[in-house]
Amino acid sequence: MVRHVIAPAKDLPAGNRIRVMIDGKPVLVLNIKGELFALSDTCPHRGASLSGGILTGHVVSETPGEYKYSRAGEILRCPWHAWEFDVRTGRSWCDPKRMRLMQLDVKIEPGASLVEGPYKTETFPVRIEDDYIVIETT
Ligand code: FES
Numbered sequence: 282m283v284r285h286v287i288a289p290a291k292d293l294p295a296g297n298r299i300r301v302m303i304d305g306k307p308v309l310v311l312n313i314k315g316e317l318f319a320l321s322d323t324c325p326h327r328g329a330s331l332s333g334g335i336l337t338g339h340v341v342s343e344t345p346g347e348y349k350y351s352r353a354g355e356i357l358r359c360p361w362h363a364w365e366f367d368v369r370t371g372r373s374w375c376d377p378k379r380m381r382l383m384q385l386d387v388k389i390e391p392g393a394s395l396v397e398g399p400y401k402t403e404t405f406p407v408r409i410e411d412d413y414i415v416i417e418t419t
Pocket residue numbers: 324325326327328329359360361362363364
């Protein structure tokens with residue numbers, strides 16, 4: 282299993298989301314009430330990005346005229362044609378047996394447990410001067 286470091290946890294507070302690329306595929310990472318979820322950012326219907334979709338809840342009705350709303354904020358609605366996906370399972374609510382999103386495990390780990398990779402990018406000295414961030418290049 283390959284581990285991918287996405288961002289410092291403080292950069293994704295509850296109620297926020299971030300879109301990242303993992304192995305060339307877009308992945309949507311959501312922080313819902315402090316719980317993290319990572320899903321494919323490609324809708325299996327027609328390929329829309331789910332990043333712009335709203336989070337809603339689960340509505341069930343056992344009797345006409347009576348509705349029960351639960352799991353607020355755990356159902357992701359595609360912005361194109363409104364298919365809905367459960368963030369816990371990736372399953373679609375329009376055809377849950379056949380349609381589902383790729384789902385990835387996501388967790389927070391202490392920085393000390395991360396392993397330095399073999400690649401290194403160019404870095405530049407940076408400092409604050411009179412309230413401005415200044416980067417120096419040669
Ligand atoms: S592309 Fe998502 S519902 Fe159609």
